[in-house]
Amino acid sequence: xTLFEELNSALEREEFELHYQPEIEWPSGRIIxxxxxxxxxxxxxxxxxxxxxxxxxxxxxxxxxIGAWALANVCRQARLWRDLGICPPIVGVNVSAAQFFTASRxxxxxxxxxxxxxxxxxxxxxxxxxxxLMQSSRGETTxxxxxxxxxxxxxxxxxxxxxxxxxxxxxxxxxxxxIAQQFVRGLPHDPVSATIVxxxxxxxxxxxxxxxxxxxxxxxxxxxxxxxxCQSVQGFYFSRPVPAEEVTQLLRRGV
Ligand code: G
Ligand code: G
Ligand code: MN
Ligand code: NA
Numbered sequence: 001x002t003l004f005e006e007l008n009s010a011l012e013r014e015e016f017e018l019h020y021q022p023e024i025e026w027p028s029g030r031i032i033x034x035x036x037x038x039x040x041x042x043x044x045x046x047x048x049x050x051x052x053x054x055x056x057x058x059x060x061x062x063x064x065x066i067g068a069w070a071l072a073n074v075c076r077q078a079r080l081w082r083d084l085g086i087c088p089p090i091v092g093v094n095v096s097a098a099q100f101f102t103a104s105r106x107x108x109x110x111x112x113x114x115x116x117x118x119x120x121x122x123x124x125x126x127x128x129x130x131x132x133l134m135q136s137s138r139g140e141t142t143x144x145x146x147x148x149x150x151x152x153x154x155x156x157x158x159x160x161x162x163x164x165x166x167x168x169x170x171x172x173x174x175x176x177x178x179i180a181q182q183f184v185r186g187l188p189h190d191p192v193s194a195t196i197v198x199x200x201x202x203x204x205x206x207x208x209x210x211x212x213x214x215x216x217x218x219x220x221x222x223x224x225x226x227x228x229x230c231q232s233v234q235g236f237y238f239s240r241p242v243p244a245e246e247v248t249q250l251l252r253r254g255v
Pocket of ligand 4: 094129158
């Protein structure tokens with residue numbers, strides 16, 4: 001069997017799992033959000049990260065049903081946390097361009113899930129890459145506008161790694177920018193990383209947008225970011241992505 005055939009049957013075999021990584025406000029240490037990250041529990045290869053199968057899913061169109069599964073599960077989990085009285089303010093889910101632009105499926109799936117679970121739409125955050133913004137046609141009402149109109153949050157993921165046009169930030173009024181971990185990696189000593197991160201933080205502040213730095217692994221990176229004005233962080237320094245039950249514990253007692 002090929003990897004494609006295995007991926008094709010992975011949904012019905014219930015081989016996918018979502019792990020969640022906390023997003024922390026510092027120095028308060030408060031968990032302000034969690035990001036859902038897909039894992040494939042492959043029958044012979046073990047637990048695979050998205051890097052091992054998302055590109056194949058995108059090329060073959062399988063990302064649409066897999067992504068719909070992820071979205072439904074994120075909404076179900078958000079509702080479970082709400083019922084427990086511990087729902088974080090933001091529950092984020094990654095959405096590929098290939099999935100986002102599949103006719104109006106994504107939007108209608110999202111609206112249906114919110115309705116069915118009776119969720120506050122402002123709890124759910126859709127993480128899009130800059131390539132989605134680039135492919136959206138400016139000047140007309142886009143899927144992004146309609147999703148914002150539902151009250152759902154939009155974040156730009158991996159900010160700075162794409163073909164950023166500042167115009168997109170103004171056009172779409174996204175809620176949040178997630179600064180790519182590739183820029184955080186070199187902090188605090190690499191001067192190029194330091195300059196890019198400081199400039200990005202200044203820019204995002206000008207736009208009045210929320211922000212978070214990804215991939216924080218060391219106290220040196222954390223200190224640099226907080227001093228530069230970015231007080232929301234995510235990364236191995238605080239927690240790896242972990243199964244939902246572990247996040248439930250973290251939400252109860254903090255990281
Ligand atoms: O966990 P890991 O570092 O391997 O994730 C790599 C990337 O895979 C993430 O940055 C994210 O963009 C993507 N990814 C993770 N989960 C999902 C998902 O549920 N749907 C889509 N489309 N992409 C995801
Ligand atoms: O959606 P995005 O591309 O931001 O996905 C985040 C990915 O980065 C996840 O797959 C997650 O496992 C990974 N990640 C999260 N925190 C860290 C970190 O501190 N260091 C490294 N190297 N990877 C991280
Ligand atoms: Mn992400
Ligand atoms: Na991403």
